[in-house]
Amino acid sequence: MAKINVSGLGSFIRDQRDQAQMSLRQLAKAAEVSNPYLSQVERGLRKPSAEILNRIAQGLRISAETLYVQAGFLSDRSGDEIVTTAIASDRTLTERQRTTLLQIYAAFQAENGASAQSNTGNHTQENE
Amino acid sequence: MAKINVSGLGSFIRDQRDQAQMSLRQLAKAAEVSNPYLSQVERGLRKPSAEILNRIAQGLRISAETLYVQAGFLSDRSGDEIVTTAIASDRTLTERQRTTLLQIYAAFQAENGASAQSNTGNHTQENE
DNA sequence: CCCAAGTGCTTGCAAAAGCAAACGCTAGCG
DNA sequence: CGCTAGCGTTTGCTTTTGCAAGCACTTGGG
Numbered sequence: 312m313a314k315i316n317v318s319g320l321g322s323f324i325r326d327q328r329d330q331a332q333m334s335l336r337q338l339a340k341a342a343e344v345s346n347p348y349l350s351q352v353e354r355g356l357r358k359p360s361a362e363i364l365n366r367i368a369q370g371l372r373i374s375a376e377t378l379y380v381q382a383g384f385l386s387d388r389s390g391d392e393i394v395t396t397a398i399a400s401d402r403t404l405t406e407r408q409r410t411t412l413l414q415i416y417a418a419f420q421a422e423n424g425a426s427a428q429s430n431t432g433n434h435t436q437e438n439e
Numbered sequence: 440m441a442k443i444n445v446s447g448l449g450s451f452i453r454d455q456r457d458q459a460q461m462s463l464r465q466l467a468k469a470a471e472v473s474n475p476y477l478s479q480v481e482r483g484l485r486k487p488s489a490e491i492l493n494r495i496a497q498g499l500r501i502s503a504e505t506l507y508v509q510a511g512f513l514s515d516r517s518g519d520e521i522v523t524t525a526i527a528s529d530r531t532l533t534e535r536q537r538t539t540l541l542q543i544y545a546a547f548q549a550e551n552g553a554s555a556q557s558n559t560g561n562h563t564q565e566n567e
Numbered sequence: 568c569c570c571a572a573g574t575g576c577t578t579g580c581a582a583a584a585g586c587a588a589a590c591g592c593t594a595g596c597g
Numbered sequence: 598c599g600c601t602a603g604c605g606t607t608t609g610c611t612t613t614t615g616c617a618a619g620c621a622c623t624t625g626g627g
Contacts, residue, residue, distance in 0.1 A: 361489035373524040397525040408547045419536045473616045
């Protein structure tokens, strides 16, 4: 326990980088990390320090919390919980838009056969 | 930037430990960290890795999130950032589904004319 | 008095992090 | 063809992490 999922974290970073259409060197520069080291991190050969992890998150423009969840820390909420609560609490959307988005999300979940009993968004964040 | 506040983090840990009435060695054992190293961390002489930080949090029975905030990670996120990263990192969806959802979300944002910035007080930060 | 048991701190040392400088590869362009 | 620019990866190397062993100090019994 407290063991960090290095390979999972690595592929997640690479996935995010691909989705952001960044090259490895671009992200490395944005995150102020050397590109060889980033390469190794993405392939799960190294487990980055907290500081490096944070810089990578900044370089990817994603929240550090997301990375920590992937790393195996902060295992509080399951993925779909994060999405539904995030949508439900987004005040830049109208209620109708939130409902629509949540329905689509639920439909995707059902489509995948995943466990997708998405409630409308409240949850009790209990840390354990 | 992205610089972690080592001494602040250290004194915070020691503070928490004192408050919990634990000796240094007790916490070291609970966190599965060597006591000399914990001593150095508390005095700000070392900056612990992400994994060690997490174990210390567990040993202290406090949320890792709290420690990360103290360490200078986990700054803040605006509302739309929460949603997009939550969707983007949801592994229960296919990539196509994620893209679709993100596009719909972006469309909603554009529709509202609030594409990129957070509104007045929409920090419905759900952690305690 | 003496010794066991507690506290935190210092000291080498093995292991891992993290980087600069290279490598091999592919795609364009003269 | 040769040259340049991009990609990700491999290779030594320095620096730092993190630990086992031991130090100095205080407290409490027998």
